Amino acid sequence: MQKTIALYFIIYVCVSAKLFSQNLKLSIEGNNALETTIINSYEYNKTHPNYSAIKNEIDSLQKTLLKAGYIENELNQIAKLNDSVFLAQLHLKNKYEFIHIYYDNLQVDSKLLNIVSDKVFDTYFVIAFNTIETTLNLINLKISEKGFPFSKLKLSNIEITDTNYLKANLITTSTKQKRLISDIIIKGYEKFPRSYLKYYLKIKSQQTLNLNEIKIKTERLSNLRFASEVKPPEVLFSKDSTTLYLYLQKTRSNTFDGFLGFGTNEDTNKIQFDGYLNLNLTNNLNYGESFRLLYKSDENDQKTFETNLSLPYLFKSPIGFDVSLRIFKKDSTFNTVNQAVKLHYQISPKHKVYAGVQSIQSNNLLNTNTSLTVFDYKTNYTTLAYEFLNPQSSSYIFPINSKFYIETNLGNRIQTNIKEKQSQISIDAFKIFNLNAKNSLFFRLNSAFLTSNNYLENELFRFGGINSIRGFEENSIYASLFGLINTEYRYQLNNYMYVHTIIDTAYFENKITNNQEKLIGFGFGFGVLTNSGLLKFNFANSKIENTPFKLSNYKIHLSLTANF
Known part of the structure; x- marks a missing residue:
């Protein structure tokens, strides 16, 4: 019984305190109607729990008015009208719109002041009074970026010149010695290739310290496949040195890619299999190098072997070296060997240019040449x-948002001791348009053409299949000119799975057969990011213009890209 009475008592006390307490009301007026209107435009808080909160609100409003230019505003009185209403009277006085700030041009560069003011003179500059704080912060930031991280700014000798203007002196305090990066220490991934610091991130010793710029540069590490940033960079200052610490980690960058495709052979009506293996090794020697090995065999009895080696920043220079070998064999008809050597220069993390030479040699493998279009040649x-x-x-699933690659080849083809000028141009580009977090559109353009007075079958481009126009057999289409567009609407179910449509179109010309065709591929697919890698499934059909649709033309492609 006593516990019940005590409980009722506690509830009564709490409820009574709530019912009998009341909020205090605050009203603030100026010296006249105009000042009152100005004060009300700042929308101060009018309801408060106690008198102390009222006093704090008035102090806060006075500081706001001071920053706006009412530097002489003063509180006349706080009157208590009744038990719950208080009236404060403020006198705003004059508003100062502008301030003349006098500076020493030996300490502050006038070019820097042009960023914050359009009225910069030899000894002073003019800014709006209400921008003083942001202006000084920006000037101080720019001075620190020039190697003076401990610089400080303040205004002194503030005076009134007339009804709208003030004047003040700009005082700067900073160390006389500019801070340069004396040493760069990498934590976590100590074997990170140093050439990437100098040429890729553009960070090097004896460089003016600009920590904000360094943070922006280290974010470029997300573009590298073999390294990532653990946390933002830090700086250790000592009397005679400035040490920059970068916190990096090595990431898995090797990939193994393979696919298995199967479909119905139009001649035999039997299921045929095709596929490829694609191995990419990146930075295994901690040099930033990459090595690619590809082997492909398709249902047309065609075999492709390709290897590429890229060595960036050769001999610690901004120049890189690329070498490639490609061997293509068409059953027992011919084989073609393509060798290329190129030098590249990384303009920036996103831009790269190449220059080099390429040699192509093809041999007719037929004992008796029954083909009038397959010959030995060298280009x-x-x-x-x-x-x-x-x-x-x-994005885990789509790490590349856009790509554009264009290559031009100019040279001569020698066939039966006849030299003929030739040229090639190829383009491979794609772009992902992210509509929102789950929906996106993918567009890819792939095109190439060969210019020559006459053409050989064993020098034509070959396309078709999962990496070009889907729904067609791998490398089943020969062309002297082709252009294809891959499109996908992608819906991302979560961070690790997506579904997509397939709509591909292509146009090609074959100068040997005088053939011109338009192709269509369509279907659907999905991708799943597993512990082993990205598993992709494509179901696509194909159609040539002015030919009927056939269900038997379907192609199913499975591929797995594994990271290790």
Whole structure:
């Protein structure tokens, strides 16, 4: 019984305190109607729990008015009208719109002041009074970026010149010695290739210290496949040195890619299999190097072997070296060997240019040449290329947002001791348009053409299959000119799975057969990011213009890209 009475008592006390307490009301007026209107425009808090909160609100409003230019505003009185209403009277006085700030041009560069003011003179500059704080912060930031991280600014000798203007002196305090990066220490991934610091991140010793710029540069590490940033960089200052610490980690960058495709052979009506293996090794020697090995065999009895080696920043220079070998064999008809050597220069993390030479040699393997279009030949090209690569580190499934690669080849083909000028141009580009977090559109353009007075079958481009126009057999289409567009609407179910449509179109010409065709591929697919890698499934059908649709033309492609 006593516990019940005590409980009722506690509830009564709490409820009574709530019912009998009341909020205090605050009203603030100026010296006249105009000042009152100005004060009300700042929307101060009018309800308070006690008198102390009222006093704090008035102090806060006075500081706000001071920053706006009412530097002479003063509180006349706080009157208590009744038990719950208080009236404060403020006198705003004059508003100062502008301030003349006098500076020493030996300490502050006038070019820097042009960022914050359009009225900069030899000894002073003019700014709006209400921008003083942001202006000084920006000037101080720019001074620190020039190697003076401990600089401080303040205004002194503030005076009134007339009804709208003030004047003041700008005082700067900083160390006389500019801070340069004396040493760079990498924590976590100590064997990170140093050439990438100098040429990729553009960070090097004896460089003016600008920590904000360094943070922006180290974010570029997300574009590298073999390294990432653990936490933002830090700086250790001592009397005679400035040490920059970078916190990096080595990431898995090797990939193994393979696919298995199967479909119905139009001649035999039997299921045929095709596939490829694609191995990419990156930075295994901690040099930033990359090595690619590809082997492909398809249902047309065609075999492709390709290997590429890229060595960036050769001999600690900004120049890189690329070498490649490609061997293609068409059953027992011919084989073609393509060798290329190129030098590249990384303009920036997203831009790269190439220059080099390329040699192509093809041999007719038939004992008796029954083909009038397959001959032995040798071609030498001079190569120029440009690449743009824009990653999106926020996506696990689609790490590259856009790519553009264009290559031109100029040279001569020698066939039966006849030299003929030739040229090639190829383009490979794609772009992902992210509509929102789950929906995106993918567009890819792939095109190439060969210019020559006459053409050989064993020098034509070959396309078709999972990496070009889906729904067709791998490398089943021969062309002297082709252009294809891959499109996908992608819906991302979560961070590790997506579904997509397939709509591919292509146009090609074959100068040997005088054939011109339009192709269509369509279907659907999905991708799943597993512990082993990215598993992709494509179901696609194909159709040539002015031919009927056939269900038997379907192709199913399975591929797995594993990281290790």
